[in-house]
Amino acid sequence: MASSPHSPELLAQVAALPALPGVYRYFDAQEQLLYVGKARNLKRRVSSYFQKDHGGTRIGHMVGKIVRLETTVVRTEAEALLLENNLIKTQHPKYNILFRDDKSYPYLKITGTAAQDGQGAAPSQRFPRIAYYRGSTDKKHRYFGPYPSAWAVKETIELLQKVFRLRTCEDTVFVHRTRPCLLYQIRRCTAPCVGHVSPQDYAADVADAQALLTGETSTLLAQLQQRMLLHADKLEYEQAGQIRNQITALAKVLEQQAMESSDERDVDILAVQVQGGRACVNLAMVRGGRHLGDRAYFPSQLDDALALVSASPQAGVEEEEEGGGGLRSAQAHILGAFMAQHYADQVLPSAIVLSDEVDPLLLQALSEQAGRKVPAITQPRGQRRIWLDLAQQGASLQLTRLLAEEGSQQQRTRALAEALDLPQEQLDALRIECFDISHTAGEATQASCVVFAQHKMQSGQYRRFNIQGITGGDDYAAMRQVLTRRYQPVAEALQAAGGAELPANAPRLPDIVLVDGGKGQVSMAREVFEQLGLDVSRIIGVEKGEGRKVGLEELVFADGRPKVYLGHDSAALMLIAQIRDEAHRFAITGMRAARARVRTGSSSLEEIPGIGPKRRARLLQRFGGVRGVANASEQELQTVEGISAQLAHDIYRALH
Template sequence: MSNSLFETLQQDVKRLPGLPGVYRFFDEAGNILYVGKARNLKKRVSSYFQSKQLSPRIALMVGKIARYETTVTRTETEALILENNLIKELAPPFNILFRDDKSYPYVMLTGHQFPRLASYRGKVDKRNHYFGPFPNSWAVRNSVQILQKVFRLRTCEDSVFKNRSRPCLLHQIHRCSAPCVGRLSVEQYQQDVAQATRFLEGDHSRVLSELEKEMHAHSDAMDFEMAAVLRDRIADLSSVLQQQAMDTVADGEGDVDIIAVALMEGMVCVNLAMVRGGRHLGDRAYFPKGLRTASGELPPPAEILEAFIAQHYLQDANDQEGSTANLIPPVLVLNHSLHSVGDDVNESTEAPPEDLHDLLNAQAGKKITFLHQPQGQRRHWLAMAEGNAKIALTKRLVETGGQLARARALVDVLGLDLEGLEHLRIECFDISHTSGEATQASCVVYAKNAMQSGEYRRFNINDITPGDDYAAMRQVLQRRYANFQELPPEKMPQVILIDGGKGQVEMARQVLSEFGMDIGLIVGVAKGEGRKVGLETLIFADGREPLELGIDSAALLLVAQIRDEAHRFAITGMRAKRAKARTVSRLEEIEGIGAKRRQKLLARFGGLKGVANASIEEIASVEGVSLTLAEQIYRQLH
């Protein structure tokens, strides 16, 4: 920033109002640098242009400021909402940015007469009952397994449930009570659902007490078979609670989120652990962006925690799903104080910034308590969250260091001219099919020193001779780069990896030449003897000699990693496409099977595999299928 511009900004900020609002800083190119809120815009914005010493991080940002914009709000709370929304929308590089991912899984009990137990992500439906959220899918699967083992609730789809004529395998292994075939009444099943609900809500002692009373009642009535079933349930539930090492908390602890921030070698991790119904469900690590500066200085932990809480819990103004409030438990345990705490007490309860606290309370519809120095079980949870944050940081540092070394080695081997490794973009293509059937091409992207799964693409390949990999490669490259001139610079690859040898590379050379692109971008990856990693040869389209880098090459390890990811992405898509095509085609080939009969068959048996495994008599039991037609279907599928 020039002295004249600095002086101009200094004079300009003096005319700002002393009102609450949001300010935005921009550089000379008009790019957003930072979004902030203020109780007094004039005082806050002018503080950036005072002669007092600024921190290296803020000084770096101020040196890039060319202009600013402000928006006045009625209250500081409104300013906080606007600031939060703008940070999520604009992703300013000097703000602390967390991945905005609220797609947490839940355990769902449907609102049917015989409720179904399932895991669920997405918009909630008021007709169903949801428990959670859970930090990851593993935690949901674990809870579903517990509920199946103890309460034996159904997990099958409605189409399967309605068409069962005999109990399924889950009933035989004592994981389902088989309500589909009337093995128990609606009242009995609803009682199991009520007990499962109380278990999920953390009322473990009441569930055990009710089961014990019910067991004794059946025993007194000489119904020893049912009493034995309940005895086994009590044993299973007791075993589950003993195995859950984190379930040492007494009933009534309820729902708690534990948030711990850890700093190590210029990197930051925020670890979020979730406790629901007194059960510790696991944790999830977040790695914020917008922290690195030339000096390596990091914001204080309190600032990082405050940014995480605002971005993680506060609901966008245009978010209509209404499920975000379910994320906020009544207690948040933190490993750093958001504000300085006065006298030390046994369990320090403190207030976060007033506007943030008010917003959380309003959004959750309840009072949110912040704990900084917890006692008892919560203290152990916090220590574990801090330890997991450090472990995640160590792992990320090792992975990042290795990945950067591989990227640097590849840049050196290929002689690429880049300002920095963060500008390296690689797109890799692979073709997958089974004897020419269901041909698909994949394109995976490596950028910003990591695989970018959100930019992966699959291409259905049509109108070629089955099994013609060269034609398939030509088609996918034509479709991918037909409008390459319209791509922004950051989306233009520096390397186009082709999984294949000279033939595929030649197809790529022809396509790029037709489009006027640089054929020097093309790098073919020819498999070595036995298809072993490390024996591949890199082939070029611009006349360079092939390279055999060897098994110890860091550059080849990165190439193999990207190539294998392209292969995985292609083959999973191909298999799904093939399975769908075969399901339809094999039944359509049978005379007398139309759309309605095909739908009934698939619904009854849960898919083509189930139809193929069924006997002639079972197939004939489907409405509209005669014994003769059932025999014909059986012969066709075998």
């Protein structure tokens, strides 16, 4: 302890820790969160990191960076585990296994509740609609899911349309219909908008659809058959024929569902595969007895995290105390990390089928969180075994595909580094920023900046810049503005450092600054860099070749080097084209959105003084959307309840 590189204050804090369960967090000198861990005994667990020299191992590298410690004491180990993974999910520490946060699972939504008597509610409320939905759920509507993909939701909606003919139109469309739409003609809707079905009959169809979505298929078929016979006994052959058609359509769909199992409800199947330094967790979902497909997840920071776990002091001791029987496998660690992070904000299904055993403490914590015991099956039989085998096969295929793609991308990065005579030792750290300008005849000019690093596009680091104060259509002035705004902070940071090493959180210059353009754009970029005192050799332009044909592009350098033609089949050119096309796509989508805001009125209804939720809803319902409101005259706006002449004038002025 005497030769420790850590401060006496930190070591004193470690020595004073209580022997209680809790969570600890390590920070470096730049206040970056290094690691989050849990412990049954904080004092013993944290002290073990500082009681010996770990040498040049990954854990030694991490421990050497620790300058600050934070701890949180909790009541139980289960609470510690949940808090640990909530912090990992929200704070993204450098040495923990991380899974991409997926808050946007899609759901199938059935709006409101069908009124049994058809009275006391608006028409749109008496006839609920089925819809695709993403976002937080509430108690006003009923939600089914989550589903693994948008495709799975839309396929289910098509099924409900075929069998029960429920409406899918927006309320603003529904209340203004005067005749049935095409969906009625092709027998995908019963046209409640024009009264072709009673509220009672529609409510029965909604109840049947909910029964199908919850897996009550056998009961549903029996009920439909009974209703069909009752209508036949009453000589109501038309109604009996409609129910017969429903039974036929439903039976056909269920027959096509090769993986349908009537004795299952909601089950998640989790399979993990590890290969080539990467891992894949494949999540397959069964909802209402129907297998809806799967979704693959690929954790990041895998090598550091697994090495840290396996070399971590006292890890084996703690796991033996917890009943783990020694260090668990890498697959079990990855699977446990996924479950802890994924189910932190997802509803737990009635059962989980697993390819590997996970820490019993995790299952206990998840059960406490759900308020019920969640069965975890690692040796499934029958249909569950089939599901698990397919999930494992899917994980293997997805991992093979990822490794192939990463190998190809790394080859492209290496080819580009060779073509530009860049160092080959640190290709993982190679960073490219690419800029593009987009507008329509000078309207809504935007610049995009996309980032390529670690052999892939880093969409989380993309940026858009609204270009203002220039002549419309002047791409050179737009490029000057965006480069100045992007790199002036870099120049200021370098000047403040005075030749010393930049702090870890300081803005940095990328290895390559790519501009979509030839000599003109490159010259403009060089002027900006010279004014800021930055290295112009990093600027490269992509000049279109003869006839502007793809594959004939040439690279133009700001430092005066001769142009380079890479060849149409060059891996380096493929990478350049990929980055340039992504910059163009990102700029185009931003420009179109900005142009749409300009053309429909940049001010939204919510931003107009005097327009609250009720008045906004009346306006949208009356005119069918924001565009309809924008197209309305002041006199037409005054016809809406609660809109005075002055307010109509304000709305018109704000949207024009």
